[in-house]
Amino acid sequence: MTYDNNILCSWEITAALSTNRTLILTFLHFDTEYFYDELLIGETVSGLSRYNSKLARFSGSKLPEPFYISYKRPIWIEFSTDDTIVGTGFILEYAFTNKTMSTPKPVLLIDANIEYSDDGNALIRIRIVHFETEQYYDKLTFIVGHNVDNAAMVLTELSGKLDELPRHIFVPSDSLYMIFTTDRTINATGFMLEYEIITKEMNCSSDDITKSQGHIQSVNYPQSLRTNLDCTWNLFLPSSYIAIEIEFHDLHLANGKDYLIVHSGDSLTPYTGEMKALKILFYSFNITLNLITRHSTDDYRGFNLSYRGILINEENIHEQTSTAELIVKHQQLSCGKRYSSSINGTILTSGYPIYDYPVNIDCTWIVDVFDGQNVLLRFDDFDIDSEEDIVQIGLLNDVTKYQLFSIIGSTVLPSAETKEIDGASLPLHLNSSTRSLRQKQHSLTGYYNLTKTQQWIIQPSSEESIEILFNSISTTSDRTVCFLIESMDSYPISVCNYQTFPMVIYQIRSFTLSIKPSFVYTLVNYDIHIQKFEKKTIIQYIVESEVELTVPDYPHVHCEWHVNIENSSVIIINIKNIEDLDTTFLVKATTNSCGQFLKPNDFMYIYYENNDLISKNCHWFIQGSTDSTFIVNVYSNDTSQNPQLYTTAGIKLILNQNIVIPYSDFYIKYISNLTIYEQFIIILYHYERSW
Structure with a gap:
């Protein structure tokens, strides 16, 4: 059972x-x-x-x-x-x-320490030759440093047979402590390890390179690339060169562990992973290449590249470099992550330690732990903008403790600042609060523990329009979160997690993008990309007396219609669908004769002017169907005088006011004023009543 x-x-x-x-x-x-x-x-x-x-x-x-x-x-x-x-x-x-007794403790068989004094620059690599212990009960524990009582320093624990274990263990430190413990029952053959201390190698660097062209390759290329390298090459060409073109023939590095970093002026571009046949142009006569390796196995070739300087008077630079694609591949590191079922781990900001984290980020890292379990956070390095950026730590599932403390400033926290948190889910939140997005492209992605409204301002130039691509918005099953898009001259647009994705929205003016929690806090994960495009301008010249104007389907568009109709005093523009702007109807107004009959359509008008000051009362007959209803509005350039206009039922028409006429047939009567010049337009909208 x-x-x-x-x-x-x-x-x-x-x-x-x-x-x-x-x-x-x-x-x-x-x-x-x-x-x-x-x-x-x-x-x-x-x-x-x-x-x-x-x-x-x-x-x-x-x-x-x-x-x-x-x-x-x-x-x-x-x-x-x-x-x-x-x-x-x-x-x-x-x-x-009543006897005093105690439980036998596990047997400690090995208490070993590997240490090499190199100011923290050395690494330790261990190769497992043989390993066989009783699964779960006899284990070998690797601890970084000397603090064996600190669970946060445990690198890994091994137990079982070799086939189920990693062949190599890479220790990013020059100090390692190993403890092997067993219980009192089943035994096995044990283990055999080989270790290697790898000191940092910097003699691979070169003096300033002043030749206008040449080749550079990593140490031992194309054989195995060594780890713990820190190599630098300075290209320092004469000032008569305005640019340096670099062509990668081969790049084969450990993705996310090895980096070739190109410094050009204030910009820094890291390359990692594998790529070939890449040509890049840097507009500077002085650039620096820095190779940093931290891989655990020697399975990588390194890099091989050539370079050449571009003179100031050299023509057709872009044509000469177009033989290969001019692109820059950045290593895309996640902004935020969830850590589950792990006794320890490492949390890094985007790009650490190779380059600075970007501005305008809002990242949350979540550590899931068992109920009541302690979480020990040790800050090995801490450097953020002391004025605008902030790190917040709290409990995700306790609304009273979602922000236990905040860290602001640029300092390495001492050991006294180590924090222990007791809870089931611990969010570590980095907020870089610069919110005005002026770049051509911007991505908003990652996990966030939303505790207050977040807002971004997107400002295009007069020649730009914006595409907002919502790939996904997700939150917990019982919550709803919405992004709000607001601008000065349009209705707010909401995009919520229950809608269908991907979704694209276009904007042509500055707007704000915001999201606020539906409760005291909300866990949200979203993927949004914002891109600015050069606005396409369409100009159409209108000379006909009547024309239908349509807005093209192209999203990034600015439309202008230049109207030039001779001998016309009034132009009427009727927008049939103002929300979608699908059709606009433009008409040159001509005078309606007295006594004219008007039959119903969607848009009718009566245009009249008394320019000869002769007594001329007029009336016009409007003939509808059985279920017709009309909305009537009167417009005039002179708003100080209201024309004497009446309907069949004696209803007086007032300037700039909608009057509903619930009749199928009626007339509009005008009583002339001999003392003033009058000009007016009566707009009539017809629709069928539904019963």
């Missing part, structure tokens, strides 16, 4: 307190899924979670040895399982004795 999945069972052992009383726990049977189904034993301590007050943890199918507890307070026992594999469970007996 087996136990069930997803169970949590608790027991408590209490007894009268007495001096030197020991509780003996004896296991008669033990069979659980290793690591995932576990039995915890601990003391009931006021103010501490069970995880922090535990005394022992048991898991697997191996029968534990008797466990002895010096009884001072109630003892709790807790058994929990996951939703996969099950076992037969356990049988545990307990008894009290």
